[in-house]
Amino acid sequence: MRIAMIGTGYVGLVSGACFSEFGYDVVCVDKDADKIARLNQGEIPIFEPGLEQLVANNAAAGRLTFTTDLAAAVKPADAVFIAVGTPRDEYGGHADLSYVYSAAREVAEALDGYTVVVTKSTVPVGTGRKVEGIIRETRADAEFDVVSNPEFLREGAAISDFMRPDRVVIGAESERAEEVMRHVYRPLFLIETPILFSSLETAELTKYAANAFLATKITFINEMADLCEKVGGDVHDVARGIGLDGRIGRKFLHAGPGYGGSCFPKDTEALVQTAKEFGAPTRLVETVVEVNEARKESMADRVMEQCGGSVDGKEIAVLGLTFKPNTDDMRAAPSLAIVPALMRAGARVRAFDPEGMEAAKALLDGVVWCNDAYETLEGADALVIVTEWNQFRALDLARVKALMRDPVMVDLRNIYRPEDVMAAGFRYSCIGRPVRQTEIQP
Numbered sequence: 001m002r003i004a005m006i007g008t009g010y011v012g013l014v015s016g017a018c019f020s021e022f023g024y025d026v027v028c029v030d031k032d033a034d035k036i037a038r039l040n041q042g043e044i045p046i047f048e049p050g051l052e053q054l055v056a057n058n059a060a061a062g063r064l065t066f067t068t069d070l071a072a073a074v075k076p077a078d079a080v081f082i083a084v085g086t087p088r089d090e091y092g093g094h095a096d097l098s099y100v101y102s103a104a105r106e107v108a109e110a111l112d113g114y115t116v117v118v119t120k121s122t123v124p125v126g127t128g129r130k131v132e133g134i135i136r137e138t139r140a141d142a143e144f145d146v147v148s149n150p151e152f153l154r155e156g157a158a159i160s161d162f163m164r165p166d167r168v169v170i171g172a173e174s175e176r177a178e179e180v181m182r183h184v185y186r187p188l189f190l191i192e193t194p195i196l197f198s199s200l201e202t203a204e205l206t207k208y209a210a211n212a213f214l215a216t217k218i219t220f221i222n223e224m225a226d227l228c229e230k231v232g233g234d235v236h237d238v239a240r241g242i243g244l245d246g247r248i249g250r251k252f253l254h255a256g257p258g259y260g261g262s263c264f265p266k267d268t269e270a271l272v273q274t275a276k277e278f279g280a281p282t283r284l285v286e287t288v289v290e291v292n293e294a295r296k297e298s299m300a301d302r303v304m305e306q307c308g309g310s311v312d313g314k315e316i317a318v319l320g321l322t323f324k325p326n327t328d329d330m331r332a333a334p335s336l337a338i339v340p341a342l343m344r345a346g347a348r349v350r351a352f353d354p355e356g357m358e359a360a361k362a363l364l365d366g367v368v369w370c371n372d373a374y375e376t377l378e379g380a381d382a383l384v385i386v387t388e389w390n391q392f393r394a395l396d397l398a399r400v401k402a403l404m405r406d407p408v409m410v411d412l413r414n415i416y417r418p419e420d421v422m423a424a425g426f427r428y429s430c431i432g433r434p435v436r437q438t439e440i441q442p
């Protein structure tokens, strides 16, 4: 089995490396020559736990190679995966499919013998058919099938998600294509992973439905957290109380500053657009998008409130910038709404993130960049925890307090127990949990 992976980003690189780990010959292609040069030198352009070793092992075994030469990778391939970006376009939330279509054109030109062209990128319903049309238009003589195989991996746990997924979804409409895909995923059949075959449209929609559902779940618990704050409830206990119900499930019930990342924001918006176009509006998802956007920015108000109503002239220490821990991905991270809102309100922001600083520097102006958590806290009037990296979970609170000008902590990820932080002498706020400030000890 020979595989060409077009696009060597978070999904393409992980999928390519994992397919090579299955024992297949994989060529990863990217048009970013710098990225390919780094990969050829054994450097991994993204932060993803375990990926460096996986790539190194398979590259050393000769099963995994990297190139900018798309045609050379596609010609001998049995399956070509398109894993290029589908970002939010500039016109109102549609998915920008220009990278997918241009990759499809390039792939078409290089096809040689029967090949399965698989869209792994997250693409709106109907894209697979369009890719099919593009290939046919470009190469009337090509022998191919288009398959949809959306990816469900999570950054930060991408390798185990790929190797042991909850399920694999495959939209394939010919027996020949199905056979190739069965071969590709044979190692997962062996561990009894549910592999769902469907039409192209069903597979494409399944990915959006999954992300919209998860985004809704997060938004739901965030609203319950807000209500808890008003009525004196504890959202942790509410989440546990509902999550133990098998019909609901415990995952994705962590209240926080709103979802971000490279998928949920753009995919929920794209689903809303698709649904409107087809005359079946998803009003629930429309509301989720709106509520979540407003929530991210409103997190700055929480900080101001905790700082006595204003952050003007204050030093705010921000720990964590990436949209979640264990990734360096800054796309649509809540920090990108919170930090500018604090600065507009007159704060000076000092920040640290274990892996996301390089990407963050390009997106956030005027921040004082620090080398670790404690340096960030020097002279700060408030500490805001935006991303729950493990290294922020057990800070030495006495040391933190001694470093800060004013011991104020706003924990947007609920990683501390209110009683512990207040016992250490902080003014503390978190999301949806009762905090009795009277317990503060001087």
Ligand SMILES: NC(=O)c1ccc[n+]([C@@H]2O[C@H](COP(=O)([O-])OP(=O)(O)OC[C@H]3O[C@@H](n4cnc5c(N)ncnc54)[C@H](O)[C@@H]3O)[C@@H](O)[C@H]2O)c1
Pocket (backbone or CB within 6 Å): 006, 007, 008, 009, 010, 011, 012, 029, 030, 031, 032, 035, 070, 083, 084, 085, 086, 099, 102, 103, 106, 120, 121, 122, 123, 151, 152, 153, 154, 155, 262, 263
């Ligand atoms: N990041 C995730 O966690 C995740 C999870 C599931 C699905 N997805 C979906 O997978 C797709 C890829 O996401 P990503 O985060 O890996 O994107 P990314 O932006 O990290 O990577 C895309 C790569 O494709 C390359 N590229 C673009 N056009 C190309 C072309 N014609 N030829 C060769 N290379 C080309 C780019 O240079 C880039 O390196 C998106 O549709 C995304 O929604 C992402």
